[in-house]
Amino acid sequence: MSVSDKMYFSDVLYIAISEIAYYRYLLPESFFDDALFEDVEVHRIMKGKSVESDTLLEVLGGACDALAKGVLKTLTFGLSVHPNDV
Numbered sequence: 001m002s003v004s005d006k007m008y009f010s011d012v013l014y015i016a017i018s019e020i021a022y023y024r025y026l027l028p029e030s031f032f033d034d035a036l037f038e039d040v041e042v043h044r045i046m047k048g049k050s051v052e053s054d055t056l057l058e059v060l061g062g063a064c065d066a067l068a069k070g071v072l073k074t075l076t077f078g079l080s081v082h083p084n085d086v
Contacts, residue, residue: 006068007068009067010067010068011037013063017056017060017077018032018045019042027049027052031045031050033046045057063077
């Protein structure tokens with residue numbers, strides 16, 4: 001996978017998780033910014049809105065770093081609004 005492919009996949013991953021969080025009401029609407037991605041309007045989680053949103057962005061950043069380094073083989077991503085769920 002080329003560097004540009006990895007960057008593209010990172011963008012798609014970030015947008016996908018942001019859209020899931022937006023449409024499942026996991027974060028308030030004010031935590032998102034509207035953006036265009038390939039001529040499609042998407043919602044992107046913004047930094048600095050809450051500990052929860054920043055934690056989610058940090059996890060996504062770690063996944064994207066692992067992808068860029070070529071060490072990410074599988075990604076399973078689960079979100080829960082209940083802190084004791086594992």
